[in-house]
Amino acid sequence: MAFTEYLIKSNTTRFDLLAMTISTQPPFANLPVCAYGGLNGGSGSEMTCGEILEFNVTIQIPKPETDGKEFVDFVNVVKVNMTDDYDLGYMGAPVYIPGQIPFDTQIIAHPVGQIVETLAQYNNEEDQDKKI
């Protein structure tokens, strides 16, 4: 939903309501998303952002209590490419679609999910895989 202006009139008061610029459509590829958390359990959290790559992805993750020797298919994952750095501490972090209040610099957030897996984020090499 693009920017829309609503007018509500009553007998005594007129309100100008500005709608949020967050899509009311289901998320789609290339849509920006952000997660808040991380920094390896340190004292401060940080916002990191990226964009949706793909929906309904099946990934293989270590099967619990097998010491990483067995893997299991984990389905219906949304894969995201993070443009900012992130770390393993983002596991479980809430994921938002960011929006902006019209004529304001303030960011608003529409909650959409939770980080369930991160990939190859353990170093800061240039060629690191930044997908979640």
Place this chain on the structure above:
Amino acid sequence: MQDSGVELLLGDFSGNEEVSMSEKSSNSKLQERQPNQPILYGGTTIGTRRIGGTIVRNCTLGFAVMKKKGRAPFNQGYLIAGSCSSARLSGADEAFVKDGNGNEVIVGTRVRSGGYVPDQGLDYNVVKVRINY
């Protein structure tokens, strides 16, 4: 999440129980937050470890939840990733944050209200916040 009985909460709630607007003496139920006491919210970084254990997992609190019905209901909790637990559904973990002085503060425990159903894309657990936190 319906099977687990966990409900999502809007907004944040850490610190105090909800006080009815009709209660005129609500101030008597509020306690001043101690200096350096960490505040919990979705996005707070936490550490988890098996009670009595030494291996720490660093994770982030997800959305706020509560469980009204069923076994072991609670009013204040947060979703965490399943892999933030020492075990998916068994055992017990304590969750802690660090205060302004770098000291660990135990804020809750991981409860058995999570879900691990990989073929449905579910792998989460819940940290129940201590009632006196």
